Amino acid sequence: MRMVANKPDSIELNIRQAADLMRSLSNPNRLMIACALVEGEQSVSELEDKLGIKQPILSQQLADLREAGVVQARRVLQVRIYSVADAKAGHLIAALHQIFCEDSHLSVPFKIPVRTKASVQAAVFAQVARRSGK
Template sequence: MIPAAEAAAQLMRSLSHPQRLLVLCALVDGEKSVADLREELGIEQVPMSQQLMRLRADGLVEARREGTTVFYHIAQGEALSVIQAMHTVFCAPVSKTPGGRRERS
């Protein structure tokens, strides 16, 4: 159980930066180019490169080059499962109930 806890803690450290989390959420549905990620997320080149470098170093994403274009995808099944769960909880459409409370649909 100790090695699993260490691996989980490392994954949580990798996910603890908002831009890294955004990148992983954008990749939850599959591979995207750096240009597509930048456009979708509104992250400038330098911070995007830094976050992708960290995600690669942590083994969460892998890159594939096609000509001058670099494509990224989530490399770990564990990371994908966690990101999908977080996406369901935090990114699902929100609606208001008649009493004014916010409710996820």
């Protein structure tokens, strides 16, 4: 019984974490940076060349992503190398990257169910039949 009582708190925490993650990716520059880092770790100069974001803006956006726990940095001599820090963030960014950045002819990993009037009527009929015991 105690586990059931804790479950809503756990769900609420997960939802807050997801909302925070999506908020941190809501800026187009931050999302572009995160998408680039999903492809592999990169230095600031590589990101600047690849994305066309000027260094001061890039540094600010990277600092925001670092503070949010989305990316991490390591030093190699005088160069900072950035990568995605959180697996959950990586999965979400990879999914967004696949949906919006890759070839549109790729198959989507899930199907959105299409409900026709006939399928809705059949579902209602089946439910009524179950309730009446037929």
